[in-house]
Each structure stands twice: as structure tokens, then as C-alpha cells.
Amino acid sequence: xxxxxxxxWLLLLLALGAGRAAAQAVIExxxxxxxxxxxxxxxxxxxxxxxxxxxxTNPPLAVVYLAGDFPAPATxxxxxxxxxxxxxxxLLLPVQTGTRVAFPNLxxxxxxxxxxxPAKRFDLGRYRPDxxxxxxxxxxxxxxxxxxxxxxxxxRGLILVLDTPHFVVTDAEGRFRLTGLPPGRYVLKAWVxxxxxxxxxxxxxxxxxxxxxxx
Amino acid sequence: MNLPxxxxxxxxxxxxxxxxxxxxxxxxxVAGLTLVLAQHQLAATAARELERGxxxxxxxxxxxxxxxxxxxxxxxxxxxxxxxxxxxxxxxALDLLYPSAQDELRDVMEADAGGRSPEQAYALHAEFYRFLxxxxxxxxxxxxxxxxxxxxxxxxxxxxxxLPDRQQLGYLARAAEDDGDRLNEVIAMPIRSSETGEVIxxxxxxxxxxxxxxxxxxxxxxxxxxxxxHLPALPAAERAGVAAxxxxxxxxxxxxxxxxxxxxxxxxxxxxxxxxxxxxxxxxAYEVAVYPxxxxxxxxxxxxxxxxxxxxxxxxxxxxxxxxxARRLARPVEQLAEDxxxxxxxxxxxxxxLESTHEELQRAARFSADASHQLKTPVAVLRAGxxxxxxxxxxxxxxxxxxxxxxxQTYRLSGVIEDLLLLSRMDAGRLKIDFAPVxxxxxxxxxxxxxxxxxxxxELGVETDFPPDLHIAAEKRYAAxxxxxxxxxxxxxxxxxxxxxIAARLEDGRVYLTITNTGEPIAPELQAHIFERFxxxxxxxxxxxxxxxxxxxxxxxxxxxGDLRLxxxxxxxxxxxxxxxxxxxxxxxxxxxx
Numbered sequence: 106x107x108x109x110x111x112x113x114w115l116l117l118l119l120a121l122g123a124g125r126a127a128a129q130a131v132i133e134x135x136x137x138x139x140x141x142x143x144x145x146x147x148x149x150x151x152x153x154x155x156x157x158x159x160x161x162t163n164p165p166l167a168v169v170y171l172a173g174d175f176p177a178p179a180t181x182x183x184x185x186x187x188x189x190x191x192x193x194x195x196l197l198l199p200v201q202t203g204t205r206v207a208f209p210n211l212x213x214x215x216x217x218x219x220x221x222x223p224a225k226r227f228d229l230g231r232y233r234p235d236x237x238x239x240x241x242x243x244x245x246x247x248x249x250x251x252x253x254x255x256x257x258x259x260x261r262g263l264i265l266v267l268d269t270p271h272f273v274v275t276d277a278e279g280r281f282r283l284t285g286l287p288p289g290r291y292v293l294k295a296w297v298x299x300x301x302x303x304x305x306x307x308x309x310x311x312x313x314x315x316x317x318x319x320x
Numbered sequence: 321m322n323l324p325x326x327x328x329x330x331x332x333x334x335x336x337x338x339x340x341x342x343x344x345x346x347x348x349x350v351a352g353l354t355l356v357l358a359q360h361q362l363a364a365t366a367a368r369e370l371e372r373g374x375x376x377x378x379x380x381x382x383x384x385x386x387x388x389x390x391x392x393x394x395x396x397x398x399x400x401x402x403x404x405x406x407x408x409x410x411x412x413a414l415d416l417l418y419p420s421a422q423d424e425l426r427d428v429m430e431a432d433a434g435g436r437s438p439e440q441a442y443a444l445h446a447e448f449y450r451f452l453x454x455x456x457x458x459x460x461x462x463x464x465x466x467x468x469x470x471x472x473x474x475x476x477x478x479x480x481x482x483l484p485d486r487q488q489l490g491y492l493a494r495a496a497e498d499d500g501d502r503l504n505e506v507i508a509m510p511i512r513s514s515e516t517g518e519v520i521x522x523x524x525x526x527x528x529x530x531x532x533x534x535x536x537x538x539x540x541x542x543x544x545x546x547x548x549x550h551l552p553a554l555p556a557a558e559r560a561g562v563a564a565x566x567x568x569x570x571x572x573x574x575x576x577x578x579x580x581x582x583x584x585x586x587x588x589x590x591x592x593x594x595x596x597x598x599x600x601x602x603x604x605a606y607e608v609a610v611y612p613x614x615x616x617x618x619x620x621x622x623x624x625x626x627x628x629x630x631x632x633x634x635x636x637x638x639x640x641x642x643x644x645x646a647r648r649l650a651r652p653v654e655q656l657a658e659d660x661x662x663x664x665x666x667x668x669x670x671x672x673x674l675e676s677t678h679e680e681l682q683r684a685a686r687f688s689a690d691a692s693h694q695l696k697t698p699v700a701v702l703r704a705g706x707x708x709x710x711x712x713x714x715x716x717x718x719x720x721x722x723x724x725x726x727x728x729q730t731y732r733l734s735g736v737i738e739d740l741l742l743l744s745r746m747d748a749g750r751l752k753i754d755f756a757p758v759x760x761x762x763x764x765x766x767x768x769x770x771x772x773x774x775x776x777x778x779e780l781g782v783e784t785d786f787p788p789d790l791h792i793a794a795e796k797r798y799a800a801x802x803x804x805x806x807x808x809x810x811x812x813x814x815x816x817x818x819x820x821x822i823a824a825r826l827e828d829g830r831v832y833l834t835i836t837n838t839g840e841p842i843a844p845e846l847q848a849h850i851f852e853r854f855x856x857x858x859x860x861x862x863x864x865x866x867x868x869x870x871x872x873x874x875x876x877x878x879x880x881x882g883d884l885r886l887x888x889x890x891x892x893x894x895x896x897x898x899x900x901x902x903x904x905x906x907x908x909x910x911x912x913x914x
Contacts, residue, residue, distance in 0.1 A: 155410045156516055207647040221404070221413035251411045258405075 124140065130309035133282040134293045134317040136275050138165040142216075153251070153261030155198055160251055160263060161298035167319075168199045168265050168296040169281045170272035174288065174305070178270065181205055181243065182233055186262055188216045193252055193262025199272040199296075200212055200244055200264060207241040209236040217255035224248025231256070251298050279319075295319045332657050336650040344643035348635060362623050365589070366616055370521050371579065374592040374609045377541055381596075381607070388507060388527065396509045396523060399424050405715055406513070409521050417451055418461045419617045421523075425449060428525065429468070430633045434878070445528070447504060451511075452522040456480040459521075463538040468526065471495070480601050483519045484510050491545045491601025492526060502526065503543055506602065525537060544570075544606040551608060558584050562610070566593055570606060587614040600618055681747065688744030692737045699737060703730040739801075739868045743853070753879050757903040760790045760799070760831060763889055764822055767803050771811060771820075779817050786824035792831045792900035798876045800902070803833070803886070805869040810837035813894070821893075831902045834887065836895040 139161075154163050179260075182204045187194045189211040200206060210216050210232060218240070219228035224247065239285040244250065244266040252262035265272075275281040288311045294304040303319045399405055404420035428446045448468020451459045458475050461467045470478075474494055488508040495502070504526040510519040542551025542874060548737070549563035565582060570593075579592045589610050596607040710723045745751045768782060791800065810820045818838035825832050842850060849855050853876050854867040870884070877884040877898050887895040 117532070154516065155406075156514070156518070160410070219404070219407070221407035221411040221416050223412055251407065252406050255403050256405070258401055258403045 114199075130286040130288060130311060130313040130315060131282065131284045132152075132169075132171075132286060132293060132315045132317050133310070134158060134169075134315075134319070136167040136169060136279040136281065136297065136303070136319040138167060138275070138277075138279040139297065140165075151308055155251075155261075156301075159298050159300045160249065160261075162196050162263065163164065164277055165276045166197050166277070167279060167281070168197065168267075168272055169275060169283060169319075170199065170267050170269050170294055170296070171283060171286055171291045172267075172269055172294050173291040175269050175271075177203060180271075183207065184239075184259060185209060186264065187211050188218070188254070188260070191257050195274075196261075197263045197265065197274060199274060200266055201270045201272075202247055202266055202268050203243065203244045205241050205246050205267070206264060207239045209239045210236065215256055215313070216260075218252055218262075219255055220250050220252055222248065222250040223251045225264075228255075230316070293317055298309075332650065332654045335653060339650055340642055340646040341567070343646055344639055347638035351631055353637060355627055359624060359627055362513075363620055365722060366620060366623075370590060370611050370616065373539065373540075374594075374607075377539075377609060378594060378596075378607055385489065385505070385507070389509075392487070392507060392509050392523075392525065395424065395428065396511050399523070400511050400513065405511075406520075409511075410803060412452075414453065414459050415462055417459060418467055421451070422466060425467075427744045435525060445621055446525040447528060448476065448526040450478055450524045452478075452508070452524060454483060454520065456482045456484075456522070458524070469525075477603075478506060478508075478524045480508060481523070482601075483522050484508055484601055485519065486510065488600045488602055489597035490597070490600055491543055491547055491605040493548065493550060493551075494852055496670070503545070506605050508602070518694065539609055539611050541607070541609040543607050544593065546603055549608065551610065552857055555585070555612065561592065564836065566591075566606065568609065569593075570604075580609075580614065584610070586616075587612060589613055590616070601630060612911065641755075659671075661829035667682045685744045685765050688740055689748070692741035696741075697735070699730050699733045700758055703727055704736075706730065736868065739872050741873055743868065745874065746879065749880060755793045755795065755880075755903075756907055757791045757797045758794045758799050759905070760792050760824060760833065760900070761788050762785055763796070763800055763803055764833075767800070767807050768803070768822070778811065778814060780811060780814055781817075781819040783821040784823070786822065786833075787826070789905065790824055790826060790831055791903045791905045792880075793903040794880050794900055798880070802876050802898060803871040806884075806898065809869055809896075810835050810839075813837060813839035815839055819893075826902055829902050830882070831900045832896055833900070834897045836893045838893045841891060842886070842889040842894060847889060850886060851884075 112303060136245060153160060155161075174226050178201065182201055184198060184200045184204050184206045185201055185208075186198050186206050187209045188231050191212060191214075194211075198206070208216075209231060212234060215231045215233060217229065217231045220226060225242065225244050227242050229242075232240055244264060245270045246267045250264040252260075252264060254260040271283055273281050273283050286309050288309045290306065293303050293307045294302055296302045305317055307317060307320065311317065354578045399421060402420060403422065405417065405424075408417040408420050425446075430450070448470055450461065450470070452468065453459050457479050460475070464470065471494075474492060477492055478490075480488065487510070488507040490508070492506050493502070493506060494503045504527070506524055506526050508522050508524045511521040511523060512518065513520045540551060540553035542549060542554070544550070544563060547563060547567050549566065551559055551562075554562065562582060562584070565580075569580065578594050579590060581588050582591050583589070590613050591605045592609045592611070596605040597821050626765075706723055706727045710720060710727065715723070742751070764784065764786060768784070771782070798846070807820070807822075814820065814837045818836075819836075821834075821836040823834045823836075851870050852867075852872045855871075874884040877900075880900055882899045882901065884896065886900045887897045889895070
């Protein structure tokens with residue numbers, strides 16, 4: 106169900122990357138994901154959990170991104186973090202710094218999304234599904250933002266604000282493919298949870314397809 | 321055996337007194353023991369009551385703490401459900417923690433919030449609260465006034481080495497403006513993540529210390545914490561002493577024995593102490609209660625007097641009962657004593673009678689002996705005088721006959737005197753038989769010779785039937801006397817022309833000698849009396865004799881360990897039988913002398 110839901114986004118990203126330039130590099134590989142934690146039955150619906158203060162998705166997903174000195178985008182990108190069936194969709198949303206994220210309410214009830222995270226503190230207040238304009242926030246500080254709903258205590262969402270336009274969320278098996286990357290020396294990073302980010306220096310050449318696995 | 325006890329009643333009295341004393345002693349001992357036990361029991365009960373009072377106080381405090389605990393658990397559960405609180409704790413926004421929790425804890429901080437009863441409100445009214453982070457350190461509040469102001473030092477003391485797994489009870493001594501001694505009860509509650517169950521923080525609340533109503537008058541209670549005693553009712557000077565003593569006891573591990581006596585102003589006091597927060601990570605605090613022992617002592621004194629009074633009454637009753645009992649128990653003994661006394665008297669009387677009889681007998685025997693001796697001499701003088709007269713020439717034949725008769729009478733008199741003397745010696749038990757073998761056959765022959773020599777006109781025939789050399793154990797002269805007496809009788813009481821038969825035989829180590837005469841038979845009613853003294857039967861006065869012979873012969877036979885009896889007395893004759901012990905003949909050399 107979730108890969109199916111992610112699929113359009115991946116396709117979109119791939120289409121974007123493919124449309125840029127053929128001379129750009131591609132990295133593909135796999136991130137070894139921690140074993141999925143079986144939550145207690147009553148908590149089965151939590152999809153973002155904190156264990157010992159560490160936030161992660163369940164089942165685990167990773168975000169792989171290319172860290173480097175990239176210019177700020179000309180126009181602020183936008184993204185959407187919907188609330189649907191009392192969950193955040195998607196669970197884990199990587200965005201580039203300066204992205205405006207919209208929070209459409211797709212349920213029949215109120216939501217009150219807020220964050221106390223250092224990267225972004227905000228409180229959207231209570232809003233109905235038909236609230237217009239759709240509440241949104243600009244995330245201009247890199248870091249992990251934990252989204253919560255003041256009304257639905259179990260709702261968690263993660264927005265990973267990154268200083269790079271090159272990022273991708275792995276599938277449930279940890280596989281990823283980053284396309285449209287500029288040649289050069291970079292550090293490829295894999296965010297696994299709020300406390301674990303693996304990294305690997307990479308050198309990209311035009312037209313290369315680099316294979317990088319994170320153990 | 322024992323002499324009759326002249327002081328018998330006194331002895332019985334002594335016995336009774338001793339019995340009474342013993343019973344009283346036992347009674348006193350039992351009563352005393354009972355009293356001591358009762359007193360101990362009462363004292364122990366009083367101490368136990370005090371201790372129960374202390375425990376009740378503790379329990380009351382515990383109950384209140386339980387109430388608080390239950391309310392706080394619920395509050396914590398509520399708190400942790402707040403997404404903002406979770407966000408503050410988990411998303412690194414501790415500065416937003418207190419504002420997020422403020423609404424939840426508003427009713428805890430405001431005493432009269434809600435429609436609670438005053439007690440509940442009191443129990444739940446916190447003076448301050450703080451959160452502890454994952455390391456157990458206090459998260460500083462952005463606005464201390466909203467959560468109860470504390471000095472930094474006090475705040476530090478709220479910290480724990482690690483987040484607690486369960487609620488922790490502690491005490492916090494705070495400097496107050498007025499009397500400088502204020503104590504707060506502190507409860508640390510873990511805050512568990514509703515998601516994973518792990519403890520993500522803790523909330524520490526400070527309450528006014530519970531002051532339950534005193535269980536008994538004069539009891540002052542407080543808390544010992546960190547070497548200081550927080551007991552406002554006690555003067556500061558005494559508090560230090562008590563605190564030091566408590567510290568010593570707690571440090572020495574004597575906390576199990578959780579009471580001791582201590583001298584304070586106003587007399588001795590009993591102190592109870594018990595760990596107020598067992599198992600807590602906070603500094604150990606001890607609940608302390610001070611009881612003045614003066615009231616207790618007074619009560620015990622009163623009790624002791626009551627017990628003593630009751631005991632005295634009991635003892636008195638016991639003495640009375642002992643007295644009655646002793647009397648009753650002594651009665652059979654008295655009876656016994658009286659009976660034995662009577663017996664003693666009777667025996668004494670009988671013994672005295674016996675004694676006097678014996679003495680009279682002795683006296684009588686002595687008298688006879690003396691009389692006989694006294695008579696012997698005059699009789700001899702008389703006979704000598706008569707014989708001298710008889711020897712004179714100028715006497716007529718008639719005078720000579722008369723004088724001869726008189727001389728003959730003196731011989732009779734001498735014989736009687738001799739017999740009496742012998743009898744009196746036997747009566748006095750002074751006659752001792754000097755046993756020796758005596759040839760009875762010779763003795764009979766000799767006697768028969770004498771008999772034949774007697775001048776009488778009886779013309780008696782003599783038959784003998786005895787073996788030769790028949791020996792008996794006897795003293796010869798007395799054996800001869802017996803024989804002579806019997807033969808004399810046989811001759812005297814025989815009819816003219818009658819016969820005398822003398823027979824002897826040896827049978828079973830005894831020698832039986834029978835002497836039979838053919839005189840008039842003795843009347844059967846007189847046969848029983850013939851051996852009595854001065855009894856002569858129904859014989860005529862012309863028969864010589866004086867009734868001593870048979871008696872003497874029988875007594876002598878008895879002294880020879882033999883007997884003399886009348887075998888028969890009928891028309892065929894009168895037969896006497898005397899028996900002696902048989903004896904071996906003496907050696908030949910001796911026989912020549914005998």
C-alpha cells in the first residue's frame with residue numbers, strides 16, 4: 106500500500122531528473138534499514154515512533170541525499186504534507202531548504218498541526234478540511250521537523266529539511282536511485298532516523314551510474 | 321517407743337500454722353507472679369497502644385500520600401497524552417514544557433480548583449512542581465513563579481540520579497521567612513510515553529507536609545531529614561539533641577528497633593521513628609513521634625496501685641481461704657494425734673499396772689521368803705527346847721508322848737517352811753536349775769527304800785516297772801523332791817492294804833514317770849484344783865500334809881522343762897505322770913562322784 110502511494114512521487118522525481126540532462130550522473134544502491142519494530146497492538150497505527158527520543162518511521166524508511174554546496178533555488182519549491190485518515194501523508198517528507206509545505210486536511214475532522222522542533226516551530230491552529238487557503242509553512246532551516254496534531258495525539262509526521270535539491274526516499278527494502286546529479290565531489294548521506302545519518306564520499310562524473318550501498 | 325508427748329496440742333497448732341504458712345507462701349507467690357505478669361502485660365499494652373498510635377499516624381499519612389499518588393498518576397497519564405508535552409520532551413523544546421503542562425497542572429497548583437472536598441484539595445494542593453529530564457536533572461522553568469519558586473539549592477535537591485521507575489517520596493527542607501524551618505513532602509512521578517511505555521521524564525511535586533490529627537494527647541510528630549529534625553513543636557535546643565541521637569541510631573542500623581526513650585525537658589519521652597520513604601531514591605527521611613512518658617507513667621502508676629490493691633484484696637482472700645483450708649486439712653491430723661495420745665495414755669496405764677503387779681509379786685515372794693527365814697530359827701529353837709525337855713528323866717509317859725507329838729509338829733512346821741521358801745524362790749524367779757544327768761532308776765529305788773522305812777500301818781504293796789539306768793536332765797535334789805512328794809501323796813492318800821505302782825519309760829527323748837495309788841478317787845470337780853496351793857482335797861483332817869506338795873512338784877517339774885499332770889483318778893486308782901528330758905548318762909568318772 107505504501108510503496109504504491111509513494112510511487113507517483115518517485116515517478117515524478119524520476120521524470121524531473123530524466124528531463125534535466127543526460128550528462129548528469131546517477132547513484133543507485135541500497136541502504137541497510139534497521140529491522141522494523143513491531144509496535145504493541147494498540148499502537149499499531151503509529152507510523153512515526155520515537156524510541157529513546159529517536160524518531161523514525163515504521164516500517165523503516167531512509168532518505169538518501171547528496172550533500173554539497175548547491176545554490177538556492179530561484180523560486181521556492183513547494184511540497185504537500187496531507188492529513189488523511191488521521192495520518193500524515195507522506196510519513197516522511199524530505200524537502201529542500203526554503204520549501205513551502207502545504208498541510209491540506211483531507212479528513213472530515215479538525216486538525217491542529219504544530220511542531221516544537223528546533224528546526225521549525227509553528228502551530229497551525231485548528232483548521233477544518235475546507236480551510237482556505239490551505240495552511241502552509243516555509244521551512245528554511247535544515248533539520249528534522251516532527252509534526253504533531255494537538256487533537257490527535259497519535260499523529261506523527263516527519264519533514265526532513267535539507268540544504269540540497271538532490272534527495273530521495275528509499276523503498277521499504279532500502280533501495281534508492283538518485284538521478285540528475287551534477288558531476289563533482291560530494292558526500293552522499295543516508296538519513297535513517299533522527300539520530301543516525303550514514304555518509305559516504307562520492308565523486309560523480311557525467312553519465313556515470315554509481316553504485317553505493319550503505320551497510 | 322516414744323514417750324507420750326505432753327505438748328501434743330501445741331504440736332498440732334504448730335502443724336496447722338506451718339500448713340497455713342506454706343499455703344500463704346504459695347498463695348503469695350502465685351498472686352505476686354500474676355501481678356507482675358499483669359503489670360508487665362499492662363505496661364506492654366500501653367507501649368503497644370502508643371506504638372499503634374504512631375502507626376496510625378503513619379498510616380494516615382500514607383493514606384493521604386496514596387490519595388495524592390493516585391491523583392497524580394491520573395494527572396501524569398493525562399499529561400503524557402498531551403502531544404505538546406511529548407513534543408516538548410521529545411523534540412528538544414524543553415522551554416515549552418512548562419507552558420504546555422501549565423493548563424494540566426493548574427488545578428493541582430490552585431487549592432480550591434474544582435468541587436473537591438477540602439481534604440482532597442489539601443491533599444492535592446501542590447506548592448511547586450518541576451520536571452526532570454531524562455538524566456533526572458531538573459528542567460528549569462521559564463517562569464518560576466508560575467510553578468512555585470524555589471532557590472537553586474532547593475531545586476538541585478529535587479533532582480534524582482536517574483529517572484525513577486515508580487513514584488518516589490522525599491522531603492525538602494526549605495528556608496522560610498518566618499521561623500526558618502519549612503518542610504515539603506516531595507513526590508516524583510515518572511512520566512511514561514503512551515507510545516512505548518518508556519519513562520521519558522518525571523514530574524516532581526512539592527506538597528505541604530501532611531499533619532494528621534494527633535493520635536493521643538501530647539504527641540508531637542515531625543520528620544528527621546539529613547541529620548536535622550523538623551519538629552516545630554519541640555524547642556530548637558532539644559531538637560538538636562534528639563536529631564543527633566536519631567542520627568546515631570539510624571547510622572548504626574538500629575532502625576529496626578524503632579523506638580527508644582529520651583530525656584527531654586519535662587521528663588522522659590518515648591520516641592518512635594520509622595523510615596518515611598522506604599525504598600525511595602531521595603534522601604532517607606524518618607517519621608518521628610515524641611510521646612511524653614509522664615502521662616503514661618502516671619497512668620501506669622495509677623494502674624500499678626490498682627493492680628496492687630486488687631492484689632492485696634486477692635491475697636487477703638487467699639489468706640482467709642488458706643486459713644480455712646489449713647484448718648480443714650489439719651483436722652484429720654488432729655484427730656490422729658488425739659487418738660494416738662489416748663492410746664499412749666492407755667498403754668502407760670497398762671504398763672503401770674503391769675509394773676505394780678510385778679512389784680507386788682516380788683514383794684509377796686520376798687515376804688514369803690523373809691517370813692520363812694524368820695520362822696526357821698524359832699522353829700529350830702523350839703525343837704531343840706522340846707528335845708531337851710524330852711531328854712529329862714523325871715517326865716511321865718504322858719508328858720513324853722505329848723512332847724514327842726510337839727517335836728513331830730515342829731518337823732512338820734520346818735517342812736512347811738522349807739516348802740514355802742522354795743516356792744517363794746520359784747515365784748521370785750530366783751530358782752535356777754543346775755541341770756545334770758540324774759539316774760532316775762537309782763533315785764526311785766532310793767525313795768522306795770525310804771518309803772519302806774516309814775512306820776505306818778497301811779500295809780501297802782509296791783509295784784515297780786522301770787528299766788535300769790534311766791537318766792534324766794535334772795538337778796538331783798529337786799528331782800528327788802518331786803519323786804518324794806508324789807510317793808508321799810501316793811502313800812498318804814492310799815487305802816489300807818492298797819498298792820503303789822511306779823513305772824517309768826523313755827519315749828521320744830523324754831522320760832515319763834507314772835505313780836499310781838489305789839486311794840479314794842478325787843472328785844471330778846476337784847481335779848482341776850489339786851495343783852493349787854494349800855489345797856488338800858476332800859481328805860480328812862487325819863491325813864498329814866498341808867497342800868503344798870503337788871503345787872511344789874508341778875512347779876519344779878515345769879522348771880525342769882517338763883510337766884506334772886493327773887492322768888486319771890477313778891475306782892481303779894489315781895495316776896500322776898511327771899515327765900523329764902532324757903539325758904545321756906554322765907561319763908563314768910563323773911558318775912562315781914554322783
